[in-house]
Amino acid sequence: MPQIFPAGAINTTALIVPDLYVQIVPPAVSQLNGVPSNVLGVVGTATWGPVNAPTVVGNMAQYAALFGAIQPRKYDMGTAIAAAVLQGAQNFRCVRATDGTDTAATIVAQSTCITFTSIYTGTLGNSQTVQVAAGSAAGTSKVIVGMPGQASEVFDNIPGVGNALWVNMAAAINNGNTALRGPSKLIVATAGAGVTAPALATYTLAGGADGATTITGSVLVGVDTGTRKGMYSLRGTGAAVAMLADCDDSTTWATQVSYGLSEGTYMIATGPAGDNIANAATTKSTAGIDTYAMKLLFGDWVYFLDTVNGLTRLISPQGFIAGLLSNLAPQNSTLNKPLYGVVGTQRSYQNLPYSSAELQLLGAAGIDVIANPSPGGSYFGARFGHNSSSSSVANGDNYTRMTNYLAATFGAGMGKFVGKLQGSSPTDPTRRQVAGTVGSFLQGMVDQAQIDSFTVQCDLNNNSLARIATGYLQADVSVKYLAVVEKFLLNLQGGQSVTVNKVSSTGVA
Template identity: 65%
Template structure:
């Protein structure tokens, strides 16, 4: 009496009389929306893996992985810090260098063992390695420490060993660990030399580490799209929904960012140069030819921000503020009129100037957003347009980009199960139900809807859009239409008031 999974036996070829129980899986697959809060940041750092997307959830994790934030352009930590202030908490960080980065090193005694920082960067220059007597007799202990990294202790090394064998034992302990509880070092590597002289207790400090951040360009931030991928391209297939190249003001990179955003379903956030003029910004955007919903361009009115780590109020790019805000919003929402936190001022407000209606019109008409104070909601800092760089009124909102990417990515992640199945009325109905259930859930959560009544979506998989000549070639087509909720951009209030104004009321029901 076999119990089998449905499809694992050929029911038309059974010969032996018996009871056959088939486990039938649920007939309707439910789609779970993909995360829309994943923010990709590409920039420089003082530590950590290079060109490797790394998950970061908060500033403590950032400091452990990439070191402290730096008071310099292209600093990845600065972008992450200001985004965290907006509520962002799910990052994929990619450190880049100009190729001149080096790892800090130090040699214990004369050719005893060379300690090398695991990563390149100036943080390695703060790493200390202390050699001391171990807890057990005739052993040694190595303690590795750095200001932002968790200290590591390798105890009871080289029991009974002397000469070069002891140096080899020390190197092996660093590289491989000394027990299940104390694995290999995550801060340094070690290479034993040829010395036969016994170690002496000492504290050594690594030196010579450099960040490779002196000549960062737009090309470095973009990276390469061949394996191993570098820079922006390292964010491929990482589930990122919003991304930014920290402080990249190179307009020649914008078309490439647009192409990447379209291919990956990522909303790219760009910026103009610090202290830019409106005329120059409009010309640069037009020349770049980036009329696309995949890119959001912020005007080069940079933001003054209190850097508590370095104890200074700095001028930083508005990218991190806006990217962090968007990452903390549901995809149906716009950045328009939402409060941005941590802003001391902008270059415009520090000059005691406000944007005129003509200036805002020139920027918004060109597809350029700007952080201002005030905004329609009050005297706080926020985005003044909530637009991307598209000139199409139906696709120029933040909400269009994010909702379109969200729906497409969710369908892409969950509908592949139908490939390889036999096209039948049942399978068509199941696929339609999967899509309909997902969209219905979105409607119930207030993410989509027809405000004036009517259906919020439609799903069609039937004979009308799947004729036999297409079915015979292996195609099954679903036509999906979704009504997005509109963002209120212009609120008109008609007020009539005078001594002669008449207010009429109905008494029919009294």
């Protein structure tokens, strides 16, 4: 009977038994799949939800269910996400930060019988209710847990009398009591020592606090040791773009840059509301952030129509730009792309459009700004499409996004070659597979008009026999990016004396 093995699983020079041996040989060229480039990480405050735990959110309805409604206050995570959603963003990693004073809403029912506590801290827990009622079966009790915007949770037919009932009730809420009714996602329950029979009543939880009264830049940055907090909670989430909501503290910029470089994340920062250009340029110059890893936005904050709270309010420009970036393919720039949901900016409300001299100062300082008009017309858009680097060949959004995208893709897909065998033959299959895998992926990007051209070298010319013998394998990859049109020069010659030579479709004048 034939025996089937993956290639390399049997020693083909030591076979004894006559038989058919089938080896499954993998394709000579492996395929790379690009990593997602649309993941946007946001750190900020909320009225409910897990703290310092990156949570996947795809739209505002999911955000409200997980973290509560957006709040008209600084550092609100939901506000930043709402601005990003207007730009088409739909793949978020949300990290709720608190100042440590957050508390969970709670209520003690019937003295010492049972305590109901919101599963998360925050003021949204103050709207939770727990109804104790008669169960469907005789001699049992029922608990109904409610919260605005959430489906009610029903724990029915809870048996017991005296203290045993309260113990069973807590167990039902915490562990579930049927195959279809699992543990509560809204509250936890703690049974006390009480033995009183349950009163049929509805209890409203109280005392929940958001922990959002003393938020600072350092709180949003968090810590990278032990249990990660704040920005560092985003490690390993694959966030291609990230922002600390409304964080206008320049002392955090260098730390954000360090994180962005280590994770391959494009950090979106902002200056304080109402800043002036001279101060912004000086602050940026002394902050030590001449790097492609951060995009710094001028402190001309944006007026945003908050339909949830029924008012137009001033918010950071970060959410608009970060949302646009996450919705663009990595080869693109934010330059001259319309931004949606911008009612106005601090400057536009004063009817003070930016002069050429002012824009020149901002551009020279490596600071981008949302302005109207844009080169393409009377709409709000990023005026430069630049990061904070002073290098003219590395200061485009497209440089940061594409460089991080390629590095992350190769990092995610090329590790499979570690542990493979490499020989000294010019036709060594491992080196050929490396070159073929990278080349196939990059050629696909050329075909999709995402890059201009590329070269891949992985042969004996860059892998000497001595290095091969010590376990090294080197591939040299050069990728030419597509250039972004920033300065469009159109030469116009007009006048009565101008000679115009017309050429027919056949090329004959």
